Amino acid sequence: MSDWKDNLPEAARSYLEGNRLDEVECVISDLPGIARGKAVPAKKFAKQDSFFLPDSIFYQTITGDWGEAAGEEGFIERDMLLRPDMSTASAAPWTADWTLQVIHDAYDRKGEAVPYSPRNVLKRVVELYRAQGWEPVVAPEMEFFLVAKNTDPAKSIEPMMGRSGRPAAARQAYSMTAVDEFGPVIDDIYDFAEAQGFEIDGITQEGGAGQLEINLLHGDPVKLADEVFYFKRLIREAALRHDCFATFMAKPIADEPGSAMHIHHSVVDRETGQNLFSGPQGGETDAFFHFIAGLQNHLPSAIAVLAPYVNSYRRYVRDHAAPINLSWARDNRTTGIRIPISGPEARRVENRIAGMDCNPYLGIAASLACGYLGLMEQKRPSSAFKGDAYEDETDLPRVMGEALNLFEENTALHEVLHPEFARVYTIVKRTEYEEFLQVISPWEREHLLLNV
Incomplete structure (x- = not known):
């Protein structure tokens, strides 16, 4: 012992x-x-x-x-x-x-x-990178809501009561006062994370009522996915200590922004430690553009993994803090693929599509798989988008059924994730979607019962 x-x-x-x-x-x-x-x-x-x-x-x-x-x-x-x-x-x-x-x-x-165990799926993708002499690096961002306890599914979700005795307010992004409203919960999150050996890069207030974001330091994809897996539980436990719920639903409250798991990607050479996205003089490399092209070409097929529930698609709303297309740009949060400001050593690609409701192992695996296919196919992306990408056309599936159709058709993506995983995942998600379609919603009863 x-x-x-x-x-x-x-x-x-x-x-x-x-x-x-x-x-x-x-x-x-x-x-x-x-x-x-x-x-x-x-x-x-x-x-x-x-x-x-x-x-x-x-x-x-x-x-x-x-x-x-x-x-x-x-x-x-x-x-x-x-x-x-x-x-x-x-x-x-x-x-x-x-x-x-x-x-x-x-x-x-x-x-x-x-092959369909989520951690094994991610390990498989990481090993494909390593077989090419590459080491993938990720940094996830976790968004979530602290809400009032909801024990009746028929009742709308409401923001939690803050320290001031008022419900958490919306439209207070980056407000330190808003963060202070959740001080006791955040204190427990920090204490739990320290006991578990996790290093938090920062906690900020997001735009939704009671919505917070936790950033984690970049590192090995499997290790970071383990941490997100653990973090979801510790955040829920911290919330319960203070008579509220933590929810990772993609869209828990109508008319509020949804919750994402933005994933930052870079790839380094295993021998030299050099960032593949930056050349000797610090410029953007072919690999950098190939990775972006892989995201643009294959993410539509991976949406069923990154947005795994019917609720996930409520997040992709124009002008509502979530992308609606796969445009890419430098330092532009309206695009689905963003290149943050950084030096050459830290050059990275941010995938803003994934919802916080996705399995962290599968979400990171699917995103890395798209980038890997891009590096292998060596195609070029579209031109960098200029301006507000919400003004551009949407090119994401809008419902779960459409997303599953795209996932089923992309055999190249299946080969990276594993064909047996793709088979099992599709069957389970089809079953889940059919379950949802059997439920009659309050909207249908209100507007159709006596009007059609």
């Missing part, structure tokens, strides 16, 4: 210093990004090097129903072997006892990575 704890990451060792570890939560992300797994006593975890879960966890829709994605053998719920990645061992500081979380990877009976 002591040997095992001695090999934990530094933050986990510090968290446990002077305390007795009670429990370990063995977790894995399903397709929506929900943590699945089991909690075991610390003594049992010390004696096990793996555990089992049925592969059916990857066939579930967000409602808990099942897609018929089991394959030729049928729905027999085969066991997967789940092995811990001890580099992900992290505190669960909101629990009543001393608990660690450990992310696991999924393998089949032959010891091969399960």
